[in-house]
Amino acid sequence: MPNTRAKQINNRPMASRNYSSSSSSSSSSSSSYSVSRVSSPKSTMSKPSTMISNDDTIYTPSQEYSQQCHVKSYSEYQEMYQHSITNPSEFWGKYGSSLISWFQPFTNVMSGNFVNGDITWFQNGKLNVSYNCIDRHLETKKDKIAIIYEGDHPDHVRKITFYELFLETCRLANLLKSLGVRKGDTVAIYMPNTPEAIYSMLACARIGAIHSVIFAGFGFDSIVSRVQDANCKIIITADEGVRGGKTIPLKKKIDEVAIHCPSVQKVIVFKNTGGPIDFHPAKDIWAHEVMPEQPPYCPCEVLDSEDPLFILYTSGSTGKPKGLVHTQAGYLLYTTMTHRYVFDIQENDIYACVADVGWITGHSYIVYGPLSNGTTTFIFEGTPLHPTPSRYWEMVERHKITQFYTAPTAIRSLMKYPVSYAEKCNKSSLRVLGTVGEPINPEAWRWFYKYVGEDRCPIVDTYWQTESGGHLVAPLPGGIPTKAGSATFPFFGIKLSVLDPQTGKEMSGNNVEGVLCVNNSWPGIARTVYRSHTRYLTTYMKPYPGYYFTGDGVKRDQDGYYWIQGRVDDVINVAGHRLGTAELESALVGHNSCAEAAVIGYPHDIKGQGILAFCTLKHGFEDTEDIVSSLKIEVRKIIGPFATPDVIIITPSLPKTRSGKIMRRILRKIACHESTPEQLGDISTLAEPEVVQFLIDKVTACLPKHH
Numbered sequence: 001m002p003n004t005r006a007k008q009i010n011n012r013p014m015a016s017r018n019y020s021s022s023s024s025s026s027s028s029s030s031s032s033y034s035v036s037r038v039s040s041p042k043s044t045m046s047k048p049s050t051m052i053s054n055d056d057t058i059y060t061p062s063q064e065y066s067q068q069c070h071v072k073s074y075s076e077y078q079e080m081y082q083h084s085i086t087n088p089s090e091f092w093g094k095y096g097s098s099l100i101s102w103f104q105p106f107t108n109v110m111s112g113n114f115v116n117g118d119i120t121w122f123q124n125g126k127l128n129v130s131y132n133c134i135d136r137h138l139e140t141k142k143d144k145i146a147i148i149y150e151g152d153h154p155d156h157v158r159k160i161t162f163y164e165l166f167l168e169t170c171r172l173a174n175l176l177k178s179l180g181v182r183k184g185d186t187v188a189i190y191m192p193n194t195p196e197a198i199y200s201m202l203a204c205a206r207i208g209a210i211h212s213v214i215f216a217g218f219g220f221d222s223i224v225s226r227v228q229d230a231n232c233k234i235i236i237t238a239d240e241g242v243r244g245g246k247t248i249p250l251k252k253k254i255d256e257v258a259i260h261c262p263s264v265q266k267v268i269v270f271k272n273t274g275g276p277i278d279f280h281p282a283k284d285i286w287a288h289e290v291m292p293e294q295p296p297y298c299p300c301e302v303l304d305s306e307d308p309l310f311i312l313y314t315s316g317s318t319g320k321p322k323g324l325v326h327t328q329a330g331y332l333l334y335t336t337m338t339h340r341y342v343f344d345i346q347e348n349d350i351y352a353c354v355a356d357v358g359w360i361t362g363h364s365y366i367v368y369g370p371l372s373n374g375t376t377t378f379i380f381e382g383t384p385l386h387p388t389p390s391r392y393w394e395m396v397e398r399h400k401i402t403q404f405y406t407a408p409t410a411i412r413s414l415m416k417y418p419v420s421y422a423e424k425c426n427k428s429s430l431r432v433l434g435t436v437g438e439p440i441n442p443e444a445w446r447w448f449y450k451y452v453g454e455d456r457c458p459i460v461d462t463y464w465q466t467e468s469g470g471h472l473v474a475p476l477p478g479g480i481p482t483k484a485g486s487a488t489f490p491f492f493g494i495k496l497s498v499l500d501p502q503t504g505k506e507m508s509g510n511n512v513e514g515v516l517c518v519n520n521s522w523p524g525i526a527r528t529v530y531r532s533h534t535r536y537l538t539t540y541m542k543p544y545p546g547y548y549f550t551g552d553g554v555k556r557d558q559d560g561y562y563w564i565q566g567r568v569d570d571v572i573n574v575a576g577h578r579l580g581t582a583e584l585e586s587a588l589v590g591h592n593s594c595a596e597a598a599v600i601g602y603p604h605d606i607k608g609q610g611i612l613a614f615c616t617l618k619h620g621f622e623d624t625e626d627i628v629s630s631l632k633i634e635v636r637k638i639i640g641p642f643a644t645p646d647v648i649i650i651t652p653s654l655p656k657t658r659s660g661k662i663m664r665r666i667l668r669k670i671a672c673h674e675s676t677p678e679q680l681g682d683i684s685t686l687a688e689p690e691v692v693q694f695l696i697d698k699v700t701a702c703l704p705k706h707h
């Protein structure tokens with residue numbers, strides 16, 4: 001119990017905003033939401049922590065702050081958590097009934113298990129997600145702002161009420177219907193972060209079509225494989241996107257894609273920048289021309305709790321990206337609950353998540369969770385550094401944002417600039433800060449806490465995945481004291497297990513390290529991999545029978561806090577983007593010069609992990625700058641610019657066992673500058689041990705040591 005060990009110190013009002021002293025443990029009590037920072041007294045520790053954090057400071061919300069939250073204390077969290085674990089049917093049944101609007105009530109809360117992979121929630125319930133996100137709010141919140149949009153240019157602001165959201169969604173739903181889209185059909189959405197992306201998702205949900213949002217940074221091959229795998233009938237896109245002052249020709253990409261995807265009958269194009277496009281009358285439809293003709297009311301399809309809501313592709317350790325399938329009721333309830341409790345959402349909040357709708361964070365925490373809760377949600381098309389590194393904090397000031405949810409990589413990129421960029425903006429509206437996507441290093445956590453949250457706002461470090469639908473491990477602002485860099489404790493209904501990766505045995509007690517699994521079903525879990533249930537079972541359910549395997553390593557510290565250690569498989573997290581090393585390797589060997597490639601992640605100061613590729617060339621090709629840059633271009637083209645390798649090392653061979661298996665373990669060590677013989681271990685079994693020294697020299701020359 002963190003509260004028993006944490007001693008609260010007095011809040012002292014800060015005389016000035018002088019942040020130069022890093023040892024200060026004072027906090028601002030000028031706001032009713034002050035958080036006091038307390039140090040855990042070392043004398044009461046059972047054992048000094050040797051393994052996890054070098055900072056045991058526990059940040060505890062003040063009583064004044066907690067009193068205004070949904071969950072007001074650690075004991076209240078524990079009570080609710082215990083209830084959710086001991087009686088999940090009762091717990092989720094209660095919230096399922098009260099937080100979701102049903103056309104027909106469910107008859108049973110949950111069934112199925114991980115061994116069979118036949119999870120279902122809220123059987124026989126009938127509902128519509130679009131109804132839950134829009135229609136049910138119209139009676140009381142018709143004129144409330146549902147969406148605030150900021151474009152890349154700070155003057156480009158639009159505000160959309162719930163009623164306007166209703167009209168636009170209905171018109172688009174009717175347009176889709178007029179094009180023959182029916183329940184169960186798949187629609188691809190390749191859109192910039194604009195309100196129209198949200199209309200598109202909700203229009204599909206309204207008519208029971210399954211959307212597959214494809215991140216607008218993806219390149220040709222990634223789009224084609226997704227559209228083909230899901231057999232999409234329609235693609236919804238925009239002329240162009242704009243980020244950081246650069247335009248991104250989205251429609252042009254879709255023109256190339258459509259040629260290779262015979263399933264695509266029509267392309268609906270939204271006008272975003274007004275930039276030129278090639279318009280193909282047989283296939284293309286300008287949304288702004290045809291939507292006004294559509295009736296502004298479209299009835300909601302009555303859907304079953306377990307009908308699919310969307311497919312979202314994500315990278316795994318092997319093969320093609322997997323299309324995770326989320327269904328209606330469980331996903332909706334889980335995002336509604338996590339959004340409400342983890343961000344402590346109150347009626348008048350202006351909640352901002354600056355992720356992209358193309359990733360699960362955008363789905364769950366820009367669109368479904370917030371809108372289901374009737375919350376004003378913010379959507380941002382631009383980047384944190386444009387036009388200046390004050391951009392985020394100017395948005396906070398401009399819109400009086402109350403919750404701000406971003407990625408550690410964005411925080412790290414902003415930390416490079418003088419703190420005056422953050423300090424000069426009025427951030428007094430902020431109440432909760434959030435991070436997602438990768439482990440946050442304590443230094444970035446503290447910067448965020450101090451310079452953005454002004455020592456006043458709890459940080460919710462939310463650990464979760466595309467597969468989980470919503471947060472798995474995260475603090476509750478008023479109820480769970482935080483430690484810099486820990487996602488703290490499981491959300492309601494999540495029973496975490498730390499398993500020994502060798503034996504698969506559960507490791508009980510505190511101060512343990514292993515792989516993270518969940519050993520009970522929760523409403524938000526993806527139900528299958530599209531068209532490949534076997535792959536779903538093999539990836540998540542088979543590695544540790546009876547458990548859902550997250551793919552992440554974890555430590556549970558002496559206080560029971562969870563610290564996510566990153567992936568234990570061949571997945572890397574680059575600036576919050578999830579990539580499979582196999583995908584990158586296959587893009588590289590697709591280039592005519594490349595014989596073989598091994599890709600690994602290496603520690604990167606800003607991006608968390610950078611991409612390092614080792615390539616051997618085919619006969620007749622030489623290690624030149626041109627070859628390296630054309631290999632990079634190949635990856636940009638095939639997967640997308642965000643996947644461009646940071647460093648490519650051309651090597652005469654790769655370290656392999658005599659049976660031909662690439663020894664990635666050795667490559668990873670070399671990339672972390674752990675290259676003494678003791679660190680590398682026995683390399684005598686390699687087919688060509690001499691290549692190791694060659695690679696060490698290369699890495700020393702081109703990769704800086706990580707700090």
Ligand code: WTA
Nearest residue numbers: 436437438439461462463464465466564578
């Ligand atoms: C990582 C993003 C540490 C983790 C929502 C996970 C995190 C993968 C955190 C999923 C966090 C996400 N702390 N690691 N707070 N959040 N991750 O599917 O490795 O894009 O397995 O979902 O991101 O990435 P995905």
